[in-house]
Amino acid sequence: MDVIDLSWWQLGLAALMVVVLAACTWAARLNVATPLLIAATRTVIQLALIGLVLEALFAVGALGWISLMALVMLLVAGREVMARQKHRLTGGWAFGVGTLSMFISAFSVTILTLVVIIGPEPWYTPQYAIPLLGMMLGNTMTGVALSLDRLTETVWRQRAVIENRLMLGQPWQVAIGDIRREAMRSGMMPMVNAMAAAGIVSLPGMMTGQILAGSPPNVAVKYQILIMFTITVGTGFGAFAAVMAGSRRLFDDRERLRIDRLSAARN
Amino acid sequence: MPQLQLRGLGNALLEAVDLTVGPGRVVCVSGPSGSGKSRLLRAIADLEPHEGAVCLDETDRSSLPAHVWRARVMLVPAESQWWGETVSEHFVQPMPQALKALGFEPDAASWMVSRLSSGEKQRLALIRALACEPQALLLDEPTANLDDAGSRTVEDWLLAEVRRRSLPVLWVAHDSAQIKRVGDRHFHIRAGRLEST
Incomplete structure (x- = not known):
C-alpha cells in the first residue's frame, strides 16, 4: 500500500x-x-527546517553527521532539563548531571535497540x-527533569529534617x-501512566x-x-542515574548535607 | 571512660577552641544569639565544613565514617524534626522508663507526630537521642520550649542519665540559674572567643 x-494545498486547508x-x-x-498564530507559524518553519535537515541527513547517511545531529539534540535537551529546575545544583552540575544521565540512558538504549532488535x-x-533517538531523548528529558526537580526542591524544603536524621547517626543514603x-x-x-492507558x-x-502512513496495524x-x-x-x-548522581552531589565526603550546592529559587 | 576532646576547632564565627570534657561532666556554653553556639555544636558533630580536630577517647573523628561519629557524639538540636507519622517510628529501641520519667503516658510511642506540642517534641527528641546509646551528648537549649517545672524534670533526668552512662556533655543554655544547676564548668562566647567564667 502506497503512502x-x-x-501543499491540502496542508493549506488545515492551515485555513x-x-x-x-x-x-x-x-x-x-x-x-x-x-495561536505565532505558534502555528513556528511549527511550520521549525518542521520545514528539520525536514530539510533530515532529507540532507538521509541522503548523506554518514556516521559523522548523524553523530553531530545527535549531539546537538542531547545538548538542547540538557539545557531544557536545567531550565526546568527551581533549585539547581550550582557550578555546572545541573547541566552536567542531567545531560550525562540522558546520554547514558537514551544513547545506550537507542544503540542497543538499533543493533540488537531492529x-x-x-x-x-x-x-x-x-x-x-528523538523519541527517546524527548521522553527521557521529561523523566530526568521531573525527578531532578523533585529531588532538589524537596531537599531544599526538608533540609532541617535531613540534617536531624544525620544527627541521629543515619548514613546519608538513609537520611535522603x-x-x-x-x-x-x-x-x-x-x-x-502512558503504558497503562495505551x-x-x-x-x-x-x-x-x-497506520496513517499505510502500515498494517499489527506491524504498527x-x-x-x-x-x-x-x-x-x-x-x-x-x-x-540523575537521582543517584544528584543526591550524591548534595552530600560531601563527610556525609554533610551541602545545601550551599543548590541555588536559591529563581523568580 | 570516654572523654571528648576539641583541638583547634573553629569556623568563621569562632576562634579556635581547645577544650576537654571528661566522662559524666557537663560543660555549659552561653552567649548572645548569633554568636556561634549552635554552630560550635554542629562543627563538633561534623555537620558543616570547619577547621580543627575532635577526639572521643583515643578515637580521632577523621578515622570514623561520619555517620558512625554522629551516632556516638550525638547532637540534639533546639528544634527537633520528625519525618514519620508516629513517634515510635523515630525510635531505634523502645524507651518505656525514659518516657515515664519525663511524664509521658505508656502509650506515648504510638502518638501521632502531628499532634505533639513543641514541649512534647523537645522531650521526645531527647529520649530519641538517648535511645541511640550515644557516648557523648551535644545539647542545644534542651529546655527552651518547657516551663520551669518541666525544665527541672528534664534536667534531673538528663543529669542522672549522664552520670549513669558517663557521657561527656556540651550544653548550650542561656538561663544562668540552669547553668548553675547543671554545669560543672561554664564558658561564655564573647566576640568570637570562648571565655571561661
Missing part, C-alpha cells in the same frame, strides 16, 4: 482551519489569536536512528532515602502516524510496544 502524499479558529477567538476577544544495515541508518524514592517515582510516573484511552502518536502495534518499552527503560535509567 498518500500530502500536497487554524486561521478560522484564530478569527473566531479574535472576534470574541478571547486573546489567544496572536499566540538491525538496519548499517546500524546507524538515519531513517531509524534519528526518529528513535524517602526523597530519593519520591523523585524516582515522579520521573517514572508519566511512562507508567490502546484504551489513547492511541499513541507514533502508531497512529504509522509491534513497533509501538517496542518504542514504549525502550522509552520506559531509557526514562527509568535516566531518572535513576
Whole structure:
C-alpha cells in the first residue's frame, strides 16, 4: 500500500482551519489569536527546517553527521532539563548531571535497540536512528527533569529534617532515602501512566502516524510496544542515574548535607 | 571512660577552641544569639565544613565514617524534626522508663507526630537521642520550649542519665540559674572567643 502524499494545498486547508479558529477567538476577544498564530507559524518553519535537515541527513547517511545531529539534540535537551529546575545544583552540575544521565540512558538504549532488535544495515541508518533517538531523548528529558526537580526542591524544603536524621547517626543514603524514592517515582510516573492507558484511552502518536502512513496495524502495534518499552527503560535509567548522581552531589565526603550546592529559587 | 576532646576547632564565627570534657561532666556554653553556639555544636558533630580536630577517647573523628561519629557524639538540636507519622517510628529501641520519667503516658510511642506540642517534641527528641546509646551528648537549649517545672524534670533526668552512662556533655543554655544547676564548668562566647567564667 502506497503512502498518500500530502500536497501543499491540502496542508493549506488545515492551515485555513487554524486561521478560522484564530478569527473566531479574535472576534470574541478571547486573546489567544496572536499566540495561536505565532505558534502555528513556528511549527511550520521549525518542521520545514528539520525536514530539510533530515532529507540532507538521509541522503548523506554518514556516521559523522548523524553523530553531530545527535549531539546537538542531547545538548538542547540538557539545557531544557536545567531550565526546568527551581533549585539547581550550582557550578555546572545541573547541566552536567542531567545531560550525562540522558546520554547514558537514551544513547545506550537507542544503540542497543538499533543493533540488537531492529538491525538496519548499517546500524546507524538515519531513517531509524534519528526518529528513535528523538523519541527517546524527548521522553527521557521529561523523566530526568521531573525527578531532578523533585529531588532538589524537596531537599531544599526538608533540609532541617535531613540534617536531624544525620544527627541521629543515619548514613546519608538513609537520611535522603524517602526523597530519593519520591523523585524516582515522579520521573517514572508519566511512562507508567502512558503504558497503562495505551490502546484504551489513547492511541499513541507514533502508531497512529504509522497506520496513517499505510502500515498494517499489527506491524504498527509491534513497533509501538517496542518504542514504549525502550522509552520506559531509557526514562527509568535516566531518572535513576540523575537521582543517584544528584543526591550524591548534595552530600560531601563527610556525609554533610551541602545545601550551599543548590541555588536559591529563581523568580 | 570516654572523654571528648576539641583541638583547634573553629569556623568563621569562632576562634579556635581547645577544650576537654571528661566522662559524666557537663560543660555549659552561653552567649548572645548569633554568636556561634549552635554552630560550635554542629562543627563538633561534623555537620558543616570547619577547621580543627575532635577526639572521643583515643578515637580521632577523621578515622570514623561520619555517620558512625554522629551516632556516638550525638547532637540534639533546639528544634527537633520528625519525618514519620508516629513517634515510635523515630525510635531505634523502645524507651518505656525514659518516657515515664519525663511524664509521658505508656502509650506515648504510638502518638501521632502531628499532634505533639513543641514541649512534647523537645522531650521526645531527647529520649530519641538517648535511645541511640550515644557516648557523648551535644545539647542545644534542651529546655527552651518547657516551663520551669518541666525544665527541672528534664534536667534531673538528663543529669542522672549522664552520670549513669558517663557521657561527656556540651550544653548550650542561656538561663544562668540552669547553668548553675547543671554545669560543672561554664564558658561564655564573647566576640568570637570562648571565655571561661
